[in-house]
Amino acid sequence: MTLLDLTPPKLLASRLQGLPVAIIGAGPIGLATAANLADRGIDFVLLEAGDRIADSIEQWGHIRLFSPWRHLVDPVSKRLLAETGWPEPPADSLPTGAELVHDFLIPLADLPAIAARTRLGATVTDVSREGMDRTRTKGRAQAPFLLRVATADGVEELTARAVIDASGTYRTPNTLGSSGLDPLGLAEVAELVSPAMPDVLGRERDAFAGRHTVVVGAGHSAANTLLNLADLADEVPGTRITWAIRNIQAVRVSTSPDDELQARASIGARVVALVASGRIEVIDRFEIVRLARAGAGDPEASGVRITGRRGDGLETVGADRVVNATGFRPNLAMLREIRLELDEIVEAPKRLAPLIDPNVHTCGTVEPHGFAELTQPERDFFIVGMKSYGRAPTFLLATGYEQVRSISAWLAGDTASARNVALTLPATGVCSTGAPGASGSNCCS
Incomplete structure (x- = not known):
């Protein structure tokens, strides 16, 4: 050293x-x-x-x-x-x-x-x-x-x-690719990939209303976006939500009920309930490797095809928009x-x-x-x-x-x-178990 x-x-x-x-x-x-x-x-x-x-x-x-x-x-x-x-x-x-x-x-x-x-x-x-x-x-x-x-x-x-x-x-957000590299094809669909925490109920509403959005990431920035999309789905028919995570579950979102920051614990509980009700579809163990415009070879196609490793093979998911909430x-x-x-x-x-x-x-x-x-x-x-x-x-x-x-x-x-450093922080449940995550200030870390 x-x-x-x-x-x-x-x-x-x-x-x-x-x-x-x-x-x-x-x-x-x-x-x-x-x-x-x-x-x-x-x-x-x-x-x-x-x-x-x-x-x-x-x-x-x-x-x-x-x-x-x-x-x-x-x-x-x-x-x-x-x-x-x-x-x-x-x-x-x-x-x-x-x-x-x-x-x-x-x-x-x-x-x-x-x-x-x-x-x-x-x-x-x-x-x-x-x-x-x-x-x-x-x-x-x-x-x-x-x-x-x-x-x-x-x-x-x-x-x-x-x-x-x-x-x-x-x-400087993390990449969508589990390798730490941008997925192949990102440049071709970049305008369909939103940064973390888009304003889906406000200034960016038209990009998400009545459309299918895939949210990628396992932290509280992802959870906040999922909750806002669920509210949008209540208002606009046809609004669909898919949550893509790398691991078998999103542990960072599921903080303990003993969390002194009860708003954080509430975020996790609400997302879990939406998943259980089927309003949010979860694709777990999904590692993105490639993005492509929907309709191979069609530059006017409006959606994006997301291909990832899942288990021993590849799986492709279609969406209108992707939200990068990977931290x-x-x-x-x-x-x-x-x-x-x-x-x-x-x-x-x-x-x-x-x-x-x-x-x-x-x-x-x-x-x-x-x-x-x-x-x-x-x-x-x-x-x-x-x-x-x-x-x-x-x-x-x-x-x-x-x-x-x-x-x-x-x-x-x-x-x-x-x-002489001293600091008292609120006791929490689990914030993270590995994958680099959310944005960190006190909304989504």
Whole structure:
């Protein structure tokens, strides 16, 4: 294992003085990072690829989260907002993704200390060290970070004393293929494949109403879509639902009745009931290998044929539309010149991975962790939030808030506070038993 440099930041001299901390991503964890740094008087720049705050959450804003507000608000952010007269939402109510954004994240982003340092429409494409690729070592810790950023006006480069990557995973979904590769033929039918959690009851209703949809995936993002499709089927005759899973059953959806997050347990129970009633058809042990347009050789055909391995042979299912709810993975391409130490299985930071192994842990049994577990061989570079969990589907926002509180303390030179990590999470049933899964915030992890 690489020997890490844990010298307190205040003892590092030099070229880094006066540079901001760069935060990648203005979702809940990125904004909480900004709040924690602002609270400690540390300069930063917050870079968001979307044209609005929490752009990825807005994509599934119609989905209701299964965690109540008391688990969704970062403590430091709450204190800063309280000073402005912010009306705190009821602790036990369950917001939608859109309500999380509009009732908490936008007011947080509007705080002057954060708004003045936020850049929207700024996509970080690469991170490196100024004048150094990943092979050069001498003087590396004193070299500023170099971020290449694409904007509407072109490409520019920024320098920073530290980088906190809170970019999440929503923009890099897992593939439909069990091999981790895209199924053959995907390009020919790409317009018939929807990303996780489409708004089937709202803006995307016409694409699903009266049609046959195959939902692929075994996590709570799949379950939410199945429930919404069932509601649509009640309203529009001819709406059919098929659920394709790789294993013999979708264990992650079937959480224990003892789950403290009862909304999550309810999601699983409702899906199980719909399957039992025959309103949702299940195809289990189905591993997708090929997609093709319905009507071989007919580019005008409106449906898709899904071929997968099942048992000892191949089976083909026809549908009008496919929903990819197979989960997400981290974008590591942008970090090619950064020295990372990641777990070879889930692609999480090496020291964090044993704590979040989805074969062992549930959302509520993850131990508190902070800067020490997230430290990389690249000094003062941290991956946080959902991206820090790699392909593990067990992330809760409260975990990310404690991560960035600890890291902010470390960057401020407050080593004692950085090491004093504590976190109380709701007890849960089974969140996962293997296959990488859902999107992770508190609606579908």
